[in-house]
Amino acid sequence: MTPLEIEINGLKKELISMWILVQSQLNKAKEAMIQFDKDLAREVLIKEKRVNSFELKIDRDCENIFALHCPVAIDLRFLLAALKINTNLERIGDIAASIAKYVVDSSVNFDQAAMESTSMIRMYEEAVNILIDTRTAFEKEDTVLARSIFKRDDVLDNINDAAPTTVADVIKADIDSLPEALYILSIIRKLERVGDQSKNIAEEIIFYVEAKILKHYESGREDLADEEQQ
C-alpha cells in the first residue's frame, strides 16, 4: 500500500466514524423528541462538540494530504468529495442539535397525534434511513445506491411541501397546540435539509467513484449532466 493509500484509508475510516456519530445524534434527537426526554436532548447538545471536532480534524487531514501527497485522479476526487461530505455531515449534526434544543426549550411535550398527522415521524425515519444508506453507498462505493437517494429525497420534499397545510390542520383542531405545532413545522423544515444534505453527499459519492458531476441537475436528468460534461 502506498503512503497516500494509507492516508486515504485512514481518512475514509474517520469519515465513517463521523457518519456513525451524526447518525446516532439524529436518532437520539428523534428519541428525545418522541419521549420528550430532556436529558437525552442535552446529551445530543453536548456531543455536538464531538461532531465539530471531527469536522476540524478531517479538514486538517485533507489539507495535509493535499500538501504532502499531491493527489491526482480518483485520489484527488476522493479528497474533494471528503471535504464536502465532511461539511454536509457537520450540518446534519447541527440539525440534530437544533432539534434537541427544541426539546430542551419546549415546555410541553410534542403531541403524538400531531407528529403522526403531519407525517413528521415518517419523515424523520426516512431521513435517518437515507443517511444510513449514503454511508453504505460511500463504504461500498455503490453508485446505484447513491442514485437511489435522489428519489427518496422526493418523499421528504413532499412531506415538507404539505407541511403548511398539515400543520395548519393541527392548529385549527386545537389552537392551544400552536407552540408545539410551530416546533413540528420547524423540525419538518430541518428534516428537509437533512434530505438535501444527504443528496449532496450522494452526488459527491458519484463524483468520487465515477467522475460525474450531477449537482445542479434535477434527479432523472443525468443525461443533461453527461451531455454538458462531454
Add this chain to the structure above:
Amino acid sequence: MESTIVKAENYNSYFGDNHVVKDVNISINKNEVIAVMGPSGCGKTTFLRGINRMHELIPNATSKGKILLDGENVYDMNAIYVRSKIGMVFQRPNPFPNLSIYENVVAGYLLNGIKISKADKDVIVEKSLTSAALWKEVKDSLHKKGTFLSGGQQQRLCIARAIAMQPELILFDEPTSALDPISTSSVEALFHELKANYTLIIVTHNMQQAARVSDRTAFFYMGELVEFDDTKQMFTNPADQRTQNYITGRFS
C-alpha cells in the same frame, strides 16, 4: 486554428529484436506543450529520440513507420536538417565546456559550418538568451565559459542553443531532473513563454511537472501509447485504468 506540426503514424522502434516503441499514432499541434510520461523502460525517451532521428545513432537500433514534420516524413529528410528543425535539450545540462556562453549559443551555426556575420550572431545570441530568460543574467559575461553558470542557468543556455537554430519543435528529455527546485521552477516558467513560438515535447518522470506545464499528456506503458489526452482530464479522470494506476502510484 489548431494545426498539426508533428504526427507519428504507426511508428515503431527496435533495439535489435527488442521492440521498444509499438505502433504509436499521435498528432501534436503547433504551439502545444506535450508531456510524455510513463515508467522507466516504457519507450518514452526512445520515442522522443525517434522524432529527431537520434534513435538511429545507437548501434542495432531501427525504426518503422513515419514521423511527419509539417506533413513530411523526417526519415526521408537529411538527418542534419531534421535536427536543425527539431531542437533537443537533455537531462543534464551539456554546454560545450571549451566554448564561451556566446559561442555556445551559436554553436549550431559554428559546428554546421554555417557562416553568419558578427552582427547577425550578436542578434541571434541576444534573442536566444532573451527567449531562454537568461539574457539579463549573462549579458555582461557572454565571453565566460558556459560551464561557469549554475545548473539551472546551464540548462537555460542549452535551451538558448536549441532556440538559436530557430527550430519548429523542441524536445526535452527530463530537462529538470538534475536541477534544484528553484532552477526547475525557472525552466518550467520558461516553458510557458516558449510555447508562444515553439512546440515543446517534454519527457518527464515528474508527474506534477507534467501536470503543471503541459497542455496535453501522453502516457506510455510497455512501448505502447496507452492514453493521450488533455492534461487536466488525464490528472482528474484518466480514461485508462493503467494510466490511473500509474499517476496514483498504484503501479505494480
